[in-house]
Amino acid sequence: MQSRQSLELRQHQQLALTPQLQQSIRFLQLSTHELELEVAQALQENPLLEREEEYDTDAADTVADDAQALEERWTVLGLTNRSANNNADDEPQRPEAALTETLQDHLLEQLRLTHAQPRDCALVSVLIDELDENGYLPTGLDDILAYLPEELAVEPGELHTALRLLQSFDPPGVGARSLSECLRLQLDHLHGLPGGATLPPDVLAVARQVAADHLALLATGNLNRLREALGCDADTLRGAHALLLQLEPKPAREWATSTADYIIPDVLLRKLRGRWMASVNPAVMPRLRINPVYESLLDKAPAAPAMQAQLQQAHGLIKSMNNRFVTVLRVAQAIVDRQQAFFEQGQGALRPMQLRDIAQELELHESTISRATKQKYAQTPWGVIELKRFFSAALQTDDGESTTASAVRTLIQKLVAEESGKKPLSDSQISARLAEQGVSIARRTVAKYREAAGIEPAILRKARAALDPR
Numbered sequence: 001m002q003s004r005q006s007l008e009l010r011q012h013q014q015l016a017l018t019p020q021l022q023q024s025i026r027f028l029q030l031s032t033h034e035l036e037l038e039v040a041q042a043l044q045e046n047p048l049l050e051r052e053e054e055y056d057t058d059a060a061d062t063v064a065d066d067a068q069a070l071e072e073r074w075t076v077l078g079l080t081n082r083s084a085n086n087n088a089d090d091e092p093q094r095p096e097a098a099l100t101e102t103l104q105d106h107l108l109e110q111l112r113l114t115h116a117q118p119r120d121c122a123l124v125s126v127l128i129d130e131l132d133e134n135g136y137l138p139t140g141l142d143d144i145l146a147y148l149p150e151e152l153a154v155e156p157g158e159l160h161t162a163l164r165l166l167q168s169f170d171p172p173g174v175g176a177r178s179l180s181e182c183l184r185l186q187l188d189h190l191h192g193l194p195g196g197a198t199l200p201p202d203v204l205a206v207a208r209q210v211a212a213d214h215l216a217l218l219a220t221g222n223l224n225r226l227r228e229a230l231g232c233d234a235d236t237l238r239g240a241h242a243l244l245l246q247l248e249p250k251p252a253r254e255w256a257t258s259t260a261d262y263i264i265p266d267v268l269l270r271k272l273r274g275r276w277m278a279s280v281n282p283a284v285m286p287r288l289r290i291n292p293v294y295e296s297l298l299d300k301a302p303a304a305p306a307m308q309a310q311l312q313q314a315h316g317l318i319k320s321m322n323n324r325f326v327t328v329l330r331v332a333q334a335i336v337d338r339q340q341a342f343f344e345q346g347q348g349a350l351r352p353m354q355l356r357d358i359a360q361e362l363e364l365h366e367s368t369i370s371r372a373t374k375q376k377y378a379q380t381p382w383g384v385i386e387l388k389r390f391f392s393a394a395l396q397t398d399d400g401e402s403t404t405a406s407a408v409r410t411l412i413q414k415l416v417a418e419e420s421g422k423k424p425l426s427d428s429q430i431s432a433r434l435a436e437q438g439v440s441i442a443r444r445t446v447a448k449y450r451e452a453a454g455i456e457p458a459i460l461r462k463a464r465a466a467l468d469p470r
Contacts, residue, residue: 020316020319020320023320024320027320028324028327028328028368032264035321036286039286042314046314047294047310048295048307048310048314049288049318050289052287101255103255104129104131107174108128111124120158123159124165126144126162127159127162127166127175130144131175133252134252134253135171135173135250136176136178136251137176137177141160142156163175167185171251172185173247173248182247182249183244183247186248187207190246191204202236203240203243204240206230206232206236206237210241210244211244220459221459221460221462263384264284265281265378265379266284266332267377269378269379276343277336278335278336286321288317290314327372328376331372332387334358335353335358335387338351338357339351342390343382346382347409348410349407350392350407353390353392354391372387373387373388374386374387409452409453411439412434412446412450415430416461419461424462426458427443428443434446
């Protein structure tokens with residue numbers, strides 16, 4: 001049997017992801033910080049690219065004119081630049097900003113002031129390096145002992161002695177391995193102070209017993225059960241509780257070096273003629289251009305293929321970057337148009353909206369909307385909000401209208417804020433209150449939204465209210 005060969009022509013459409021299209025898609029999904037890093041790398045690799053503000057000759061001329069005018073005024077007054085500055089060479093230099101002292105620096109300085117042996121100092125230094133940002137020792141002594149070199153022959157007793165020395169340092173409670181130990185160390189420190197002798201012995205004893213064995217029971221707020229477990233009277237328990245409230249559960253709070261992450265919004269909103277309008281934040285738009293000298297030379301004379309490729313890459317990068325901001329602005333304005341009530345009334349007025357709603361309106365793919373809203377932020381009257389947070393599923397109300405999960409969470413937060421501390425609302429009661437407002441959701445759904453809003457269960461809210469001395 002012989003096979004028969006034949007030729008056949010077919011026509012079909014296929015989307016080809018050109019390098020330019022791939023770059024545009026990648027730029028769209030980048031955050032502002034990531035885009036700035038991408039631009040910085042392109043400026044370093046491509047000599048044809050440059051920032052416009054770096055070569056703003058008008059600004060440079062203005063600065064030069066101001067300097068010349070100032071020099072002329074000095075001449076009229078019979079002063080020179082040096083004499084007007086009171087001999088700048090002899091002017092004392094400004095002190096550099098003081099370096100922030102870390103907890104480790106603070107502890108090592110105290111260690112240097114002790115008369116401990118070098119071996120003990122070395123072990124304390126090891127423990128100091130193991131402390132977390134709260135001043136606790138999260139690693140067990142057995143684990144620390146296990147990774148120390150065997151040739152050092154460190155005994156467990158030596159490590160315990162080093163820990164006791166560390167726990168005697170300031171701040172009180174540092175080096176604790178648990179909250180219970182941290183509070184007990186601080187109670188011992190208070191008792192050792194000159195005024196510690198004035199503390200009632202029974203109150204101090206009860207506070208130590210609570211810190212050692214009954215912190216979980218204290219957290220429930222059941223003071224009657226706690227008093228029965230301790231075998232003390234109510235006044236002594238209140239005094240012990242007040243003493244515990246004076247202690248610091250995070251000894252290293254003062255040395256915390258964590259800084260807030262500041263977000264620069266990509267989109268700014270302002271109200272014009274009764275409607276909210278979106279605009280791109282100029283601070284996040286890199287102003288790039290092709291070097292005009294190089295570009296004119298390449299236009300006049302043939303250049304090496306490498307230079308032509310760099311010119312093409314520079315044009316492509318600028319185009320992709322501009323397309324990114326155009327798309328983000330289009331998507332942001334479409335969101336703003338649908339959420340006008342939110343900007344006026346807040347979270348409770350957020351309308352249900354999905355990615356496909358904006359995609360159909362702008363005739364874009366849903367993946368494009370997702371890229372244009374992820375890690376893109378808008379400055380709103382209610383704070384800086386990620387564009388992706390405006391999308392949420394619809395929840396039907398009794399009157400046939402729809403609301404969002406975010407709006408329901410806001411209603412739950414409002415109900416909890418208005419509740420009585422002695423009789424907080426349970427999830428079932430919150431569900432009933434919401435039903436009265438036309439939002440019918442199950443108790444389990446209320447619990448889910450309550451947890452998402454960071455609200456504790458009713459029993460813990462009641463415990464906090466009972467333990468609040470105010």
